[in-house]
Amino acid sequence: EDQVTQSPEALRLQEGESSSLNCSYTVSGLRGLFWYRQDPGKGPEFLFTLYSAGEEKEKERLKATLTKKESFLHITAPKPEDSATYLCAVDLGNFNKFYFGSGTKLNVKP
Amino acid sequence: NAGVTQTPKFQVLKTGQSMTLQCAQDMNHNSMYWYRQDPGMGLRLIYYSASEGTTDKGEVPNGYNVSRLNKREFSLRLESAAPSQTSVYFCASIADSYEQYFGPGTRLTVT
Numbered sequence: 001e002d003q004v005t006q007s008p009e010a011l012r013l014q015e016g017e018s019s020s021l022n023c024s025y026t027v028s029g030l031r032g033l034f035w036y037r038q039d040p041g042k043g044p045e046f047l048f049t050l051y052s053a054g055e056e057k058e059k060e061r062l063k064a065t066l067t068k069k070e071s072f073l074h075i076t077a078p079k080p081e082d083s084a085t086y087l088c089a090v091d092l093g094n095f096n097k098f099y100f101g102s103g104t105k106l107n108v109k110p
Numbered sequence: 111n112a113g114v115t116q117t118p119k120f121q122v123l124k125t126g127q128s129m130t131l132q133c134a135q136d137m138n139h140n141s142m143y144w145y146r147q148d149p150g151m152g153l154r155l156i157y158y159s160a161s162e163g164t165t166d167k168g169e170v171p172n173g174y175n176v177s178r179l180n181k182r183e184f185s186l187r188l189e190s191a192a193p194s195q196t197s198v199y200f201c202a203s204i205a206d207s208y209e210q211y212f213g214p215g216t217r218l219t220v221t
Contacts, residue, residue: 043212
């Protein structure tokens with residue numbers, strides 16, 4: 001049973017076209033939800049941690065939000081350099097064991 | 111600071127061969143992790159170590175062993191490689207702030 005589901009699998013945007021990525025989770029006892037960016041051939045790079053429903057975090061053109069069952073990564077006026085795979089992960093409080101979604105591959109065209 | 115380093119970067123093994131993937135971090139983190147990443151499946155936890163001297167199984171531990179050599183180093187061993195272990199392997203460590211830092215990965219092919 002999938003605990004973390006990301007959608008869409010792939011997203012193509014024109015430069016400047018804002019959109020959102022979704023991460024939904026079907027678990028209880030969420031201790032934290034995390035967003036990462038992964039460039040081809042590299043390890044994931046930490047972006048945000050969200051702990052409770054209603055929380056928001058921002059970094060440049062990215063904003064992450066959290067509800068009781070899902071998180072959104074909003075990308076405002078994206079640029080080609082935002083192209084990457086975005087991963088979300090949850091920590092169920094089981095001593096820092098993280099469960100990752102399969103990611104959304106974002107391609108921003110100039 | 112080098113962060114998290116992994117060796118080797120690439121490896122090709124024949125079925126049945128053994129090898130050890132090395133990982134080291136210089137950030138004084140207590141917890142370290144080994145993941146594998148396969149296309150369409152995201153990252154899956156193989157083993158983790160909450161502190162020096164302790165290790166525990168993750169989601170997919172079968173066919174692997176680990177050693178937490180000291181606070182800096184956490185190695186992953188494949189005793190008898192199988193084609194199903196063809197994957198990209200990432201080591202990570204976690205800061206007190208909950209930020210997880212990943213190494214650059216080892217790309218392993220088992221033929």
